Amino acid sequence: DIQMTQSPSTLSASVGDRVTITCRASQSISSWLAWYQQKPGKAPKLLIYKASSLESGVPSRFSGSGSGTEFTLTISSLQPDDFATYYCQQYNSYPITFGQGTRLEIK
């Protein structure tokens, strides 16, 4: 199985900050990576697919980059609605696997 490791596990930041979350794969997954946002008590929401493609309706302050084994999710200017948990997911090969999550909290 491909292991996905996110860092940091928890991130404290303020409104207006630029934040970056990293996701590393245990082997190359090309660009087959997605990012999700999950708020407490809600289903996850797709933000980014194919490493850098922005899902329709997602604000442009979210961006993704990377290929191979290292990927990043960047939020250019944090908004109050962005405090949530973020997960990466590889879909290069079965079984599909998620990272352990990064909790983004208010400083």
Added chain:
Amino acid sequence: EVQLVQSGAEVKKPGESLKISCKGSGYSFTSYWIGWVRQMPGKGLEWMGIIYPGDSDTRYSPSFQGQVTISADKSISTAYLQWSSLKASDTAMYYCATAKDQWELQYWGQGTLVTVSS
């Protein structure tokens, strides 16, 4: 509008069987894979498996192979996740979601909370 509506919360005893459902609407149900994701209390997301309702092609994560059965009834646009003998460790929220182009999960159901307790 694409919608996935899941069945309601369940409380079961260990050893009991269970089948939860996920009804799709607003899109061609037979043309998109539907995946199932587990989230245990306070934990992260785990991909369980996925089915293509058009031909019932199904793939399981090794962690869940043999533990659950994924199926679909295209005549009523509904996917299912079932257990033959529940354990306390099956207590979790279960989400269904449609795959977009590959296996990224685009539209999600609201989740079904399964509680297994004696």
